[in-house]
Amino acid sequence: MPGSPGAEITLDADLENLGRFLEVVSGLAAGEKYDARRSKMIELAVEEAIVNVINHAYTDAKGMLTMSASVDADRRLVLTIKDQGRPFDVSNVAEPDIGSGVESRKIGGLGVFFIRQVADEIRYAREDDSNVMTMVFSPEGRPKPETN
Amino acid sequence: MQIVVSEKGGAKIMALSGRLDAVTVGEAEHQLNTLIESGQSIVVIDFETLEYISSAGLRFVLAGAKKLQARNGKLLLAGLGGVVKEVFELAGFYDLLPVFDTPDQAIGSL
Numbered sequence: 001m002p003g004s005p006g007a008e009i010t011l012d013a014d015l016e017n018l019g020r021f022l023e024v025v026s027g028l029a030a031g032e033k034y035d036a037r038r039s040k041m042i043e044l045a046v047e048e049a050i051v052n053v054i055n056h057a058y059t060d061a062k063g064m065l066t067m068s069a070s071v072d073a074d075r076r077l078v079l080t081i082k083d084q085g086r087p088f089d090v091s092n093v094a095e096p097d098i099g100s101g102v103e104s105r106k107i108g109g110l111g112v113f114f115i116r117q118v119a120d121e122i123r124y125a126r127e128d129d130s131n132v133m134t135m136v137f138s139p140e141g142r143p144k145p146e147t148n
Numbered sequence: 149m150q151i152v153v154s155e156k157g158g159a160k161i162m163a164l165s166g167r168l169d170a171v172t173v174g175e176a177e178h179q180l181n182t183l184i185e186s187g188q189s190i191v192v193i194d195f196e197t198l199e200y201i202s203s204a205g206l207r208f209v210l211a212g213a214k215k216l217q218a219r220n221g222k223l224l225l226a227g228l229g230g231v232v233k234e235v236f237e238l239a240g241f242y243d244l245l246p247v248f249d250t251p252d253q254a255i256g257s258l
Binding site (some may be wrong): 015016018019036037040041043044047048051096098099101102105110111113114117 | 169170171199200202203204206207210213214217230231234235238239240244245
């Protein structure tokens with residue numbers, strides 16, 4: 001069967017709802033028989049995206065977060081999160097320096113880095129005063145560069 | 149998440165189980181800060197039964213390491229495996245802090 005109709009949930013953009021958003025993600029991954037490792041890595045990327053909305057888009061006021069989740073014809077999970085906060089495009093966030101030592105290592109910047117590492121595709125749009133971010137995850141993840 | 153604190157050879161071992169994420173990290177921070185404020189300088193975090201960690205968890209680890217270093221103490225990591233280890237590696241944290249197979253090995257290294 002090509003893809004599935006998927007699910008959509010809208011909840012307060014609050015950390016207390018993080019688990020409910022992630023349950024949708026892990027449920028979809030389990031339904032498509034993703035292995036446990038890949039499923040957890042996808043949860044990681046989605047957690048970072050949601051935490052970014054809470055911390056960076058809704059800095060001044062609280063608001064809602066809508067997550068749409070579906071599976072495409074290639075068994076890829078397509079997750080879109082939408083908020084009405086300040087414009088926040090992850091593609092403008094700089095890479096953390098992952099080579100520096102404990103003293104100089106900055107605390108932060110890792111969330112977006114994880115999203116970029118785990119998602120196969122990331123799209124961002126500002127539509128009708130909303131941030132719309134779509135992440136696409138394949139069952140296997142992007143092939144890793146050879147490290148010999 | 150569940151946190152069990154034990155003591156061995158003058159070091160405190162914090163064993164974490166379940167999920168260390170943006171929601172649960174506060175408990176872990178509180179527990180570690182309590183140990184540091186009571187004068188503990190050597191802390192081992194045991195990740196053996198931790199199933200999931202996000203950047204919030206890594207920030208907790210890094211902040212704890214910095215705090216202990218500032219007091220001439222040390223944060224040692226043990227029991228990293230599976231997805232948790234993978235996230236540490238992805239972030240470049242694996243080479244940043246001393247990592248051991250077990251808490252006993254971590255304490256034995258001192």
